[in-house]
Amino acid sequence: MSILVAILGLTFLILVHEGGHFLTALAVGMRPRKFYLGFGPPVVKTTRGGVEYGIGSIPLGGYVKIPGMHRPAASDLDVHLGRAVREAPELVGPVQRVKRRLEADDVDGVSDELPAVRAALAEASLSPEASKAATRGLQDLSDGVGLDAYWRQRTWKRVAAILAGPAANTIFAMVLFAVIFMIGYGKATATIDEVLPGKPAAAAGLRQDDRIVAIDGRPVKASEIPSRIQASGGKPLRLTIVRHGNRLSIGPVRARKDAGAYRLGFRLRGRRLSAGEASWESVRLTGVVTKQVAVSLVNLVHKKDRKEIGSTVGIVQASSSAAHEGVQSYLFVLGLISLSLALFNLLPLLPLDGGHIAFSLIEGVRGRSVRREIYERVSAAGIALVLLLFIIGLSNDIGRLGG
Numbered sequence: 001m002s003i004l005v006a007i008l009g010l011t012f013l014i015l016v017h018e019g020g021h022f023l024t025a026l027a028v029g030m031r032p033r034k035f036y037l038g039f040g041p042p043v044v045k046t047t048r049g050g051v052e053y054g055i056g057s058i059p060l061g062g063y064v065k066i067p068g069m070h071r072p073a074a075s076d077l078d079v080h081l082g083r084a085v086r087e088a089p090e091l092v093g094p095v096q097r098v099k100r101r102l103e104a105d106d107v108d109g110v111s112d113e114l115p116a117v118r119a120a121l122a123e124a125s126l127s128p129e130a131s132k133a134a135t136r137g138l139q140d141l142s143d144g145v146g147l148d149a150y151w152r153q154r155t156w157k158r159v160a161a162i163l164a165g166p167a168a169n170t171i172f173a174m175v176l177f178a179v180i181f182m183i184g185y186g187k188a189t190a191t192i193d194e195v196l197p198g199k200p201a202a203a204a205g206l207r208q209d210d211r212i213v214a215i216d217g218r219p220v221k222a223s224e225i226p227s228r229i230q231a232s233g234g235k236p237l238r239l240t241i242v243r244h245g246n247r248l249s250i251g252p253v254r255a256r257k258d259a260g261a262y263r264l265g266f267r268l269r270g271r272r273l274s275a276g277e278a279s280w281e282s283v284r285l286t287g288v289v290t291k292q293v294a295v296s297l298v299n300l301v302h303k304k305d306r307k308e309i310g311s312t313v314g315i316v317q318a319s320s321s322a323a324h325e326g327v328q329s330y331l332f333v334l335g336l337i338s339l340s341l342a343l344f345n346l347l348p349l350l351p352l353d354g355g356h357i358a359f360s361l362i363e364g365v366r367g368r369s370v371r372r373e374i375y376e377r378v379s380a381a382g383i384a385l386v387l388l389l390f391i392i393g394l395s396n397d398i399g400r401l402g403g
Contacts, residue, residue, distance in 0.1 A: 020168025021064040028157040034065035068149025071369040074099040080137020088124035155364030169342035176335040181278035188268040190222040199265020204253035214240035349382035
């Protein structure tokens with residue numbers, strides 16, 4: 001059940017991300033053509049207001065299809081209508097006229113030629129595959145030369161539509177953190193709220209309501225307890241606690257590594273924060289996590305840091321474990337994942353959002369579009385890097401699952 005909750009949570013974060021793109025694109029005058037959760041052939045789909053909504057058969061991610069993400073090129077016709085032209089030579093004339101318009105940078109003139117291509121296509125005797133590819137290609141070309149095409153918009157509109165996805169995930173994470181802080185998971189106290197079964201703390205005899213006052217004989221504040229345990233590196237610790245007014249010594253006890261950190265297996269009781277305090281702590285936490293993620297990405301060149309990369313398998317595993325521990329832990333991990341998704345998508349790599357933002361800014365400064373072949377080369381490199389990160393993360397997750 002916890003795995004299902006984890007998957008639903010990840011799906012919701014994708015919905016938040018794509019919803020940011022979708023709503024902002026609508027607001028700035030770029031009407032999306034599709035809104036999908038998942039990829040591949042649709043399991044279910046429906047069309048409302050000219051937009052196709054659906055769920056793909058491959059439940060990994062999602063996408064919003066904004067028209068004309070790239071300036072149309074003559075080579076697009078070879079890709080989509082090449083087979084149709086080979087099967088029906090009468091299409092050569094109309095298709096060549098469109099190609100000449102594109103080669104001459106006469107994008108507006110393409111719209112004048114498209115009706116002739118559609119008429120010729122309707123009369124041609126084509127195989128189902130060629131007909132389907134040609135129809136789809138013509139629709140994409142028509143969207144690409146339309147007034148609401150992405151590449152034709154002002155730079156701020158393009159950046160807004162793309163930035164809205166990561167921004168939605170970031171805002172969602174910050175709101176979630178603030179809510180958690182306000183309902184009792186705010187400033188940690190030194191009092192133990194829960195001892196997790198089967199963990200070192202339980203074996204050592206720690207109990208709920210115990211208050212930790214020292215570690216290895218050194219007084220400790222509530223905020224220092226996790227870092228002192230982490231700094232032990234798994235070496236034996238002795239805890240000084242207050243239980244029912246009596247001062248007791250617990251241990252020695254060794255912290256075990258769990259999800260990349262040394263832990264004893266207990267949760268500290270939180271103090272509820274006011275709305276103002278919770279909002280500030282949410283902003284502060286977002287800044288801390290952003291800095292940590294940035295440092296982690298820079299340190300990927302080191303082998304030991306690559307071991308910390310995870311994939312969707314690891315995300316589901318972490319969310320599932322958090323869901324098993326309780327609602328607050330699950331919501332906290334969900335917020336961290338949402339923020340991580342936002343930061344990852346802001347990497348300046350195509351096809352990630354950061355790559356589209358970078359190219360929009362470059363084109364805005366240049367005053368003209370970047371050539372299609374440059375887009376394709378950068379996209380190929382970006383896809384290769386993203387796949388490499390996914391493969392490393394999946395390998396790490398499988399290794400962790402296998403012990």
